[in-house]
Amino acid sequence: MSRTTVGVGIIGLSSEESWAARAHVPAIRAADGYKIVALSTSNRESASKAAAQYDVPAYFDNADELAQHKDVDLVVVAVRVPHHRELVSAALNAGKQVYCEWPLGNGRADAEAINAINTEVQGFVGLQGRSSPALRYIRDLVRAGHIGEIVSTTLVGSAGAWGDKIEPRLVYGLDYRNGVSMLTVQFGHMIDGLCWCLGEFSELSATLATRFPLVPRTDTGELVEKTIADQIAVSGLLTNGAVASVHYRSGSSSASNFVWEINGTKGDLVVTASHGRLQYSDLKIQHGPGNGGKLVDMFVPSAYRLVNGCAPTDGFYTLAHAYTLMRKDILNGTSHVPRFADAVLRHRLLDAVEIASSTGSRHSYR
Structure with a gap:
């Protein structure tokens, strides 16, 4: 990455009931140094509606186009587990950092296959505890x-x-x-x-x-x-x-x-x-x-509390801390947030x- 603001593309950001909308959007907005630049859903209509609702400039009806977008540095996979392996693999092969919700795959075999992909980019897993x-x-x-x-x-x-x-x-x-x-x-x-x-x-x-x-x-x-x-x-x-x-x-x-x-x-x-x-x-x-x-x-x-503007009772509080620590990992090569090997x-x-x-x-x- 050549920039300090991490451009995020979220796969699965649709309705207000989705986990991406309820947790990832407020967490990203609470953490410093991120911007949601793209989203994808299963169809063009829902993607367009979500983009307008969350003020996201680019939207797609497929994850491949999102992963190829020039402004996306980090792909967030926040969809149902049976789709994790396919979507994470596509993002990694596009050369993008990936944050995948837990579980990493639909069983151990999926997780091990994802972890075996030979890539220089980092893969993070949503064990945000x-x-x-x-x-x-x-x-x-x-x-x-x-x-x-x-x-x-x-x-x-x-x-x-x-x-x-x-x-x-x-x-x-x-x-x-x-x-x-x-x-x-x-x-x-x-x-x-x-x-x-x-x-x-x-x-x-x-x-x-x-x-x-x-x-x-x-x-x-x-x-x-x-x-x-x-x-x-x-x-x-x-x-x-x-x-x-x-x-x-x-x-x-x-x-x-x-x-x-x-x-x-x-x-x-x-x-x-x-x-x-x-x-x-x-x-x-x-x-x-x-x-x-x-x-x-x-x-x-207080030194353990890294995010202002949200409280421990907020459902996205720990996720906001994960994003804060993950930005350090992306920019500095540190290891604060669990990786795919931890998920395996x-x-x-x-x-x-x-x-x-x-x-x-x-x-x-x-």
């Missing part, structure tokens, strides 16, 4: 030995959806074949955050269950078959020897929707939130001396969870 100020602070506390050596960790979280009913926009995620489910999306984000802070699993056991195999749509009441897991339990050893136990469940709980304990030889960290979607949760952090001592609130230092590792973990559950055995993935 790693850009969260709170999660970056937690990781730094652990790495600095604030609670000593990690002995164990326990996490219980609720996905907020995928339970005994289904919103219309999530119906396609009930079909395992589409590659977007509670396991791949919400659990994938959550377990990535845990592993990024504490280390990968050296081995794991798992139980997957579908407790609501038929669920009504919230708009029509029509019953829809669910072929994905809505209860996920994983336990095992991390590479540092710590014992980890995770239970991720569908819907919401009247008691607590996110509680994460990290137990060390010198004390404990307790992380809570109002919901279990770690990638955009406003996390509350507490520290205790261990042995039953009183918990004390900890506050994320996470896909391998999800594969390991499914294999361990189906075989009843311990499994490794590294």
